[in-house]
Amino acid sequence: MKTNSQNGSQMTPIIEVTDLRVHYGDKLALKGVSFDVYQNEILGIIGPAQSGKTTLLKVINRTLEFTPDATIEGSVKLDGEDISTISDVYGLRRRIGMVQPLPVGLPLSIYDNVAFAPRTAGIRSKSELDVIVERCLQQAALWEEVKERLNTLGTQLSGGQQQRLTIARALSHQPEILCLDEFSIAVDPVTTMRIEEVLKTLRTEMTILLVTNLVQQAKRLANRTAFFLNGDLIEIDTTDIIFSENPAEQATYDYVNGTFG
Amino acid sequence: MAIFSMTRPELRKKIALQGIAFIIVGAAFIFLWNTLKKTQAANIQTPSSSRISGTLPSLLSDLNLILPISLLAVLFGVAFAFYLEEWLPTTSKVRSFIESQVAFFVEIPSLLYGLLAITVLFSYADVSKEIGTPPIQNINEAGLAAIPLQHNIAMFYAETLVFIFMVIPVAIKTTQEALRSVATPIRESAYVLGANHWQVLANRVVPLALPRILAGGCRAISRSLAVAALLIGVHIPGTRGIPDRFMLFLGGALLLSTISSFLIEIYVPATARHG
Numbered sequence: 075m076k077t078n079s080q081n082g083s084q085m086t087p088i089i090e091v092t093d094l095r096v097h098y099g100d101k102l103a104l105k106g107v108s109f110d111v112y113q114n115e116i117l118g119i120i121g122p123a124q125s126g127k128t129t130l131l132k133v134i135n136r137t138l139e140f141t142p143d144a145t146i147e148g149s150v151k152l153d154g155e156d157i158s159t160i161s162d163v164y165g166l167r168r169r170i171g172m173v174q175p176l177p178v179g180l181p182l183s184i185y186d187n188v189a190f191a192p193r194t195a196g197i198r199s200k201s202e203l204d205v206i207v208e209r210c211l212q213q214a215a216l217w218e219e220v221k222e223r224l225n226t227l228g229t230q231l232s233g234g235q236q237q238r239l240t241i242a243r244a245l246s247h248q249p250e251i252l253c254l255d256e257f258s259i260a261v262d263p264v265t266t267m268r269i270e271e272v273l274k275t276l277r278t279e280m281t282i283l284l285v286t287n288l289v290q291q292a293k294r295l296a297n298r299t300a301f302f303l304n305g306d307l308i309e310i311d312t313t314d315i316i317f318s319e320n321p322a323e324q325a326t327y328d329y330v331n332g333t334f335g
Numbered sequence: 336m337a338i339f340s341m342t343r344p345e346l347r348k349k350i351a352l353q354g355i356a357f358i359i360v361g362a363a364f365i366f367l368w369n370t371l372k373k374t375q376a377a378n379i380q381t382p383s384s385s386r387i388s389g390t391l392p393s394l395l396s397d398l399n400l401i402l403p404i405s406l407l408a409v410l411f412g413v414a415f416a417f418y419l420e421e422w423l424p425t426t427s428k429v430r431s432f433i434e435s436q437v438a439f440f441v442e443i444p445s446l447l448y449g450l451l452a453i454t455v456l457f458s459y460a461d462v463s464k465e466i467g468t469p470p471i472q473n474i475n476e477a478g479l480a481a482i483p484l485q486h487n488i489a490m491f492y493a494e495t496l497v498f499i500f501m502v503i504p505v506a507i508k509t510t511q512e513a514l515r516s517v518a519t520p521i522r523e524s525a526y527v528l529g530a531n532h533w534q535v536l537a538n539r540v541v542p543l544a545l546p547r548i549l550a551g552g553c554r555a556i557s558r559s560l561a562v563a564a565l566l567i568g569v570h571i572p573g574t575r576g577i578p579d580r581f582m583l584f585l586g587g588a589l590l591l592s593t594i595s596s597f598l599i600e601i602y603v604p605a606t607a608r609h610g
Contacts, residue, residue: 137523142425168529178520181542190538191528240524247529 085112088251088281089134094148096129096305098141103129106148107307109300111251116273116282118296118313120289120329125302127285131253134283135170136163152251168195171244171252171280176260177236180228184211184220187228187239191247206246213276214242215268234265241269245276252276253283258291270295289330293317301326349600357593364589368582401498405559408499409552412506419507420514421536434511440504448501449562501562502555509551513544550598557591560584 087110096104104126111117119127132138133150136157150157152169160166168191180187188207197203207224211217216238220231228239237260244252254273258266273282273295286292292299293313300310301323309316309326321327328334423430517540525535564584 135527137526140519140523140526164529164531167527170527172527174520174524174527176520178518178524181539190525190530194528194530194534243528 085115087111088113088153090149090151090154091130092149092151094130094133094146094150096126096133096138096147097143097145099143103144103305104133105305107302107305108148109307109310111281111283113281114277114279115297116277116284116295118292118299119283119285119302120287120292120299121302121308122287122329124304126305127302128255130302131172131255131283131285134251134253135167135172137167137172164194168247169250171247171249173237173240173244173252173254173257175256177228177233177240180236180239182228183225184228184231184239185224188242188246191243195247210242210245211239213245213272214238215272216242234261237261238265238269241272249280251281251283253285255285256287258286258288266291289317289332301329303329350597353593353597353600356596360589360593364582364586367585401559401563402556404495404498405502405556408502408559409506409555412503412555413510413548413552415503416507416510416514417536420511421532421540433507437504437507440500441508445501445558445562446565448497449565451497498559498562502559505555505558506551509554510544510548513547513551514540516547517543546598550595553591553595553598557588557595560588560591564588 089111091110092108093106094104094108095102095106107126107130119130121127129138132141133146134152134157138144138146146158152160152166157166182190185207188210189203192203192206197206208217208221211220216235219235220226220239228236231239237257241254241257257269261269270291273284276282284292284295296313298311299313299316301308301316303325309321309323311321315321316326317330319327321330325334419430419433521539521543522535525539530538561584564582
């Protein structure tokens with residue numbers, strides 16, 4: 075891995091990934107990656123399929139534990155604390171918001187979907203929940219469309235609305251870090267632009283990890299961009315440099331300009 | 336609940352299609368009913384000398400016994416399936432052993448269980464000694480044979496065993512399949528929100544798997560009722576009042592299998608489409 079410049083190194087890293095290796099059985103999915111993520115930045119993570127992007131997010135919120143044959147080596151630190159030693163894994167997951175590629179897991183009403191995480195965290199008062207639900211739906215640019223029908227099923231919304239509902243859900247536990255895993259594959263371009271506007275404003279409140287297979291999306295949003303290929307971190311640098319005419323690695327240039335991948 | 340997400344026209348169409356199958360089977364049921372009534376009327380004057388077929392299934396046929404046993408077996412099977420699927424790791428040897436046994440018991444036709452029940456009952460109750468006694472004297476007003484108490488107890492154990500082996504595997508298998516039908520991303524969508532295992536089960540897995548679990552329970556009980564009906568059927572020629580119960584059981588089995596197929600047809604595609 076080469077780095078042209080160290081912009082932002084004066085900031086405090088919120089996530090420190092050190093020599094992270096992940097095996098699925100015999101297959102090596104992440105081949106020893108190291109990088110830092112800084113407070114209040116949007117880190118774009120690009121790369122073709124099978125490059126370990128989703129695995130990385132699953133390591134960070136410890137949902138890789140549900141994959142039976144996955145083994146993790148190396149360390150991931152959140153605010154200086156090694157996540158594998160954190161005993162309250164549910165609390166850890168509430169510090170990290172996660173938006174999955176497709177809107178799933180909505181067999182509840184719109185209200186209950188957003189109130190689910192606060193409820194699991196122990197918030198019971200209706201008035202508190204009302205405030206949280208309205209705030210999150212507004213942040214996800216969905217409030218105006220659904221405020222009249224909060225008790226209808228989440229599954230009855232359109233695809234784009236469902237994805238915004240999953241974003242509202244991910245925000246409902248006030249995460250410090252928001253991970254978005256290819257959130258726009260089920261969303262139309264106009265809605266994508268609306269969500270991107272939302273992300274720009276959210277940046278002031280939290281750190282965002284944006285896994286995307288739309289390189290232009292990373293270019294539009296990210297402060298820094300990391301390029302993954304086959305489980306290796308090829309390059310991580312400011313977005314300007316990654317998308318310039320001369321990034322450090324030829325593979326990065328080729329991928330960003332669409333000549334492979 | 337996700338199961339209500341099907342639109343009304345879709346629902347009407349499904350019910351109409353299911354209705355056709357129900358009418359066909361229902362017609363066959365009524366035909367069977369009439370035929371058996373005639374057979375009974377023809378045979379009523381000349382009671383069969385086979386007391387065995389008359390005595391033993393009478394207790395088996397008792398709805399008071401079979402329904403609670405089947406219900407308990409289903410509840411146990413569902414709970415056990417949750418334990419296997421949600422708590423035991425896939426690598427567990429206990430789990431793979433039980434699953435292989437369950438797979439085998441599920442595939443055995445229920446007729447074989449019925450024959451097994453008869454055989455076990457015959458040998459345990461040891462009624463062969465009493466075969467010589469005139470049958471009509473041992474049959475009471477309700478059309479049931481009077482059986483010594485120790486025979487009743489033996490029968491109770493025997494039939495409990497048979498019905499449990501018949502019902503529990505079906506409940507386990509269908510519940511496990513229902514739980515597996517809830518895809519990993521759907522579970523993870525709750526885990527990433529900080530939910531624990533119980534909260535994931537209550538808020539994601541059970542609402543989505545419930546129609547299949549209920550359908551499986553209906554199927555399991557329907558199976559035991561059908562076998563009970565078969566055992567009474569052995570008894571039909573020459574005794575009073577039995578065909579009614581035979582038809583009651585067969586009708587119950589039919590109704591439950593209809594409910595089961597309704598649940599699968601109407602709700603499961605809907606839950607598979609949406610998460």
